[in-house]
Amino acid sequence: MLSLVRRRDDWRKHASISSLVSADIQPIRFQHIGITANTSLTELKKLVILTDLRTELASLDDEIDSLRNTINPPGSPLRELNSMEAPTPSATTKSTKYDNITDAAKLTRLAKAKEKTKQLLESKAGWAGMDQSKAEDQAAQAAQTMLA
Numbered sequence: 001m002l003s004l005v006r007r008r009d010d011w012r013k014h015a016s017i018s019s020l021v022s023a024d025i026q027p028i029r030f031q032h033i034g035i036t037a038n039t040s041l042t043e044l045k046k047l048v049i050l051t052d053l054r055t056e057l058a059s060l061d062d063e064i065d066s067l068r069n070t071i072n073p074p075g076s077p078l079r080e081l082n083s084m085e086a087p088t089p090s091a092t093t094k095s096t097k098y099d100n101i102t103d104a105a106k107l108t109r110l111a112k113a114k115e116k117t118k119q120l121l122e123s124k125a126g127w128a129g130m131d132q133s134k135a136e137d138q139a140a141q142a143a144q145t146m147l148a
Contacts, residue, residue, distance in 0.1 A: 046104065050102065050104060050107065054099065054107065056111050057097075057098050057107065057111055057114060058097075058098070060111065060114040060115065060118060061097075061114070063118055064114065064121060067121035067122060068121060070125045071121065098110070
């Protein structure tokens with residue numbers, strides 16, 4: 001019987017020591033889990049923001065190229081002059097053009113600048129369209145006067 005009482009007392013000592021140790025470790029463990037989760041989510045959010053900005057910039061680049069093609073169609077003298085000065089980047093370069101930039105603020109500034117460039121080119125394209133329609137109207141009037 002004495003041995004049973006001794007074992008029971010040993011078990012109680014062991015149980016009380018383990019509960020003290022686990023009580024001290026638990027807050028630290030949960031704090032570590034919280035810090036790790038917070039860090040992971042912050043990094044994930046940053047990557048998502050960077051990916052969205054890079055996608056937006058690539059889209060804006062495509063729209064700007066399209067507007068520039070509208071203003072200076074292929075074969076126009078201005079387009080040939082510009083192509084001699086600066087070669088256009090290839091399609092593979094465009095997709096990785098902004099991958100080296102890891103600062104979201106810098107990508108945001110680039111996106112704003114591209115947006116302003118797009119607005120400017122849209123207004124120029126509107127004027128170019130008006131000029132083109134004027135030229136077509138004048139050509140049609142000249143053709144009518146020649147027929148008459």
